[in-house]
Amino acid sequence: MKAKITxxxxxxxxxxxxxxxxxxxxxxxxxxIKDVRIGKYIEIELEGTDREAALKSISQASHKILSNPVIEDYSVEIE
Amino acid sequence: MKAKITxxxxxxxxxxxxxxxxxxxxxxxxxxIKDVRIGKYIEIELEGTDREAALKSISQASHKILSNPVIEDYSVEIE
Structure with a gap:
């Protein structure tokens, strides 16, 4: 399973x-070109097949250490 | 139109x-967690509605200045 976080x-x-x-x-x-915004892209290769649990834990990780929620937004996609 | 480049x-x-x-x-x-890869995410807001032309010019820009093709891959999505 792969999680893609922007x-x-x-x-x-x-x-x-x-x-x-x-x-x-x-x-x-x-x-x-009207506007350019630059962010980070993070790909996490995961063990297991429980998408629901993966989404939850990766969202938590995104909030805690992958982004700064004060100034950044994040989106998580599991595939 | 928006171009999303990873x-x-x-x-x-x-x-x-x-x-x-x-x-x-x-x-x-x-x-x-098996592996983590970190890259860049670039969002470009574009004028006009010609998706074909936008894709071509953004791909060219990605190759020329947004990535280092020797060590990086890029993908472009227009929406």
Missing amino acids: VTPKKAVLDPQGKTVQTALEHIGFTG | VTPKKAVLDPQGKTVQTALEHIGFTG
């Missing part, structure tokens, strides 16, 4: 890394 | 950050 800065939080990438993309000629 | 280290490349997170998770009591 952690992104909350909408209200400034993302200077994203702004830098946006500027870089515009500099090399990419147009029509 | 950049992950290639399978053959060591991921010390992932190993650290795996150890941290085990330390706080999460079990059954």
Whole structure:
């Protein structure tokens, strides 16, 4: 089983890394970019087949150590 | 339109950050973790509605500046 977690800065939080990438993309000629946000992507390979339990424990892990819930949102997907 | 890009280290490349997170998770009591890989997640808000063109230009951007193709894989999704 594989858990895919994406952690992104909350909408209200400034993302200077994203702004830098946006500027870089515009500099090399990419147009029509309104906004860039940069986050983390975490892939966790799990033992077992209980999706329900996995989702619960991974959500807990995301909240506790994989993200900072004050400034970041996370989403978990099990496959 | 929104492009979602995930950049992950290639399978053959060591991921010390992932190993650290795996150890941290085990330390706080999460079990059954086989592997953790950490990558980047990039969300790009785009103008226009031409998905085909967007996919092409974002793939090019991913290859050129959003990832290091020597050690990283990327995947692009347009929605």
